[in-house]
Amino acid sequence: MTKEIKQFKTTLKEAGLTLLRGETSTLQINTGLLCNQVCKHCHLSAGPDRAELMNRKTVEEIGEFAAANSFSSIDITGGAPEMNPELPYMIKIFKEFAPEVIIRSNLSVLYESGRDSLTNCFKEAGVTITASFPSVNEKQSDSQRGNGNFNKSVETLKKLNGIGYGMKDTNLVLNLVSNPAGAFMPASQEETETRFRATLFSKWGIQFSKLFSFVNVPLGRYEKWLKTSGNYFSYISELVSNFNPEAVQNLMCRNLMAVSWDGFLFDCDFNLAAGLYSGEKKTHISEISIPLKKGAEIATDNYCYACAAGKGFT
Amino acid sequence: MDTYYKPEDLPKFEEIGEEAPELANKFFEYYEAVFAKGELTEREKALIGLAVAHAVQCPYCIDAYTKACLAKGSNISEMTEALHVVTAIRGGASLVHGIQMRNISEKLSM
Numbered sequence: 231m232t233k234e235i236k237q238f239k240t241t242l243k244e245a246g247l248t249l250l251r252g253e254t255s256t257l258q259i260n261t262g263l264l265c266n267q268v269c270k271h272c273h274l275s276a277g278p279d280r281a282e283l284m285n286r287k288t289v290e291e292i293g294e295f296a297a298a299n300s301f302s303s304i305d306i307t308g309g310a311p312e313m314n315p316e317l318p319y320m321i322k323i324f325k326e327f328a329p330e331v332i333i334r335s336n337l338s339v340l341y342e343s344g345r346d347s348l349t350n351c352f353k354e355a356g357v358t359i360t361a362s363f364p365s366v367n368e369k370q371s372d373s374q375r376g377n378g379n380f381n382k383s384v385e386t387l388k389k390l391n392g393i394g395y396g397m398k399d400t401n402l403v404l405n406l407v408s409n410p411a412g413a414f415m416p417a418s419q420e421e422t423e424t425r426f427r428a429t430l431f432s433k434w435g436i437q438f439s440k441l442f443s444f445v446n447v448p449l450g451r452y453e454k455w456l457k458t459s460g461n462y463f464s465y466i467s468e469l470v471s472n473f474n475p476e477a478v479q480n481l482m483c484r485n486l487m488a489v490s491w492d493g494f495l496f497d498c499d500f501n502l503a504a505g506l507y508s509g510e511k512k513t514h515i516s517e518i519s520i521p522l523k524k525g526a527e528i529a530t531d532n533y534c535y536a537c538a539a540g541k542g543f544t
Numbered sequence: 545m546d547t548y549y550k551p552e553d554l555p556k557f558e559e560i561g562e563e564a565p566e567l568a569n570k571f572f573e574y575y576e577a578v579f580a581k582g583e584l585t586e587r588e589k590a591l592i593g594l595a596v597a598h599a600v601q602c603p604y605c606i607d608a609y610t611k612a613c614l615a616k617g618s619n620i621s622e623m624t625e626a627l628h629v630v631t632a633i634r635g636g637a638s639l640v641h642g643i644q645m646r647n648i649s650e651k652l653s654m
Binding site: 365367369370408410411412414415416417418421422425 | 581585586611614615619620621622
C-alpha cells in the first residue's frame with residue numbers, strides 16, 4: 231500500500247470537475263478561537279488558552295458589509311461564540327441584515343453560570359441554534375469533547391427545550407450536529423436522526439428540530455490526533471476512496487464566504503483553519519463591498535476530500 | 545508465511561472471484577443486499593455482523609465489522625453488549641447439550 235495521497239486538485243481534474251463559486255448566500259463569521267472545550271476533533275485547535283477574538287471594530291466592518299448586501303443566512307461560529315463579549319451586539323446588528331442568523335454552540339458553554347441572559351438573547355432574536363452533539367453515549371461523547379461535557383450538554387438541551395427551542399409548537403430552531411468520535415466516517419444522517427430523536431426523548435425528554443451528520447476534517451487538533459494515534463493515512467485513504475464527484479457541485483463552499491476573527495476572507499472555515507485565503511490573496515472585509523465573485527476558483531487542499539466524501543459537506 | 549492473517553489481505557477479498565467469477569459475483573451481490581437497509585437498519589445489521597464475527601472468530605470480519613459498527617453510529621458499549629449476546633448463545637448451546645448428557649447418563653445408570 232503506497233503512502234502517497236493523490237492531490238485533491240488532481241482528483242477533481244481527472245473527474246472533469248472544477249470547484250467554482252456560485253452565488254454567495256451565506257456569510258459565515260468566526261468570532262475567535264476562545265472555547266471552554268478542548269475537543270480532539272477541532273479543526274481550529276480552539277480552547278481556553280486561545281486569545282484570538284473578534285473585536286467591536288471588526289464586527290462593525292462586517293455589519294457594514296452585510297448591510298450593503300443580501301445574505302439569506304449569517305452563520306456565527308468559533309471557538310465558542312458565546313465567549314466573545316461582542317456576541318449580543320453581533321446578533322442585534324446581523325439580525326437586521328439576514329432572515330436567518332445561526333449560532334454554532336457546543337452547548338456546555340451555555341451550562342456555565344451567567345449565560346442565561348445569552349439564551350434569552352437568542353430567543354428574543356429568534357436565532358437558530360446549531361449545536362454539537364456527537365453521540366448519545368456519554369463515554370463516546372466525552373472521549374471527544376472532554377469529561378463532563380456530555381452531561382452539561384444534556385442539561386443545556388433541557389434548558390433550551392424549556393424556553394421553546396426545538397419544540398414543535400414554536401419557531402425556535404434547535405439543530406444538532408453529530409460527528410464521528412474517532413477516525414471513521416459519519417453514520418447515515420437519516421438513521422442517526424431517528425436514533426438520536428428516540429434516545430434523547432426516551433432518556434431525557436429532549437426534542438430537537440433536525441440533525442446533521444458531519445465528517446471530521448483532518449486539520450488542527452484532529453489532524454494531530456490522527457497522526458499520533460497512527461490513523462492518519464488510513465483515514466485520508468478512506469476519504470479519498472469515498473470521493474463522490476456528484477457531491478462536489480453542492481459543497482457549501484460554493485455558496486459561502488467565511489470571515490476570520492480579524493476580518494479576513496476565506497472560502498470556508500476549513501480554509502480559514504489552514505490559512506488558505508480566498509483567491510489565495512489576503513483580503514480584509516473592509517476592502518470589499520460585494521461578496522466574493524461568482525465563478526471564482528475556490529482554494530482547495532487535500533483536506534477537501536472530507537467535504538467531498540459520500541454525500542458531501544453541504 | 546510468517547502469519548496466516550494479514551490486515552492487508554482483507555481488501556483483496558474480491559480476488560477470490562478470479563477463479564470462479566460467476567459464483568463470486570453472486571456471493572458479493574447477495575452480501576451487499578444483505579447489509580443494505582431493510583426492515584433492519586444498516587447499524588443493526590453491522591452489530592449482528594460484529595457478533596457473528598466473534599462467534600466464527602474471523603479476524604478479518606472482526607476488523608471489518610468493528611469499523612462498520614463505529615461508522616454506522618454504534619458505540620463500544622453497544623458493541624460489547626452485542627458480543628455478550630453471541631457469547632450467551634454460544635455458551636447456552638454448549639450447556640443445553642447437557643440435557644443429552646443427562647438423558648444418556650440416565651439411561652445407562654441404575
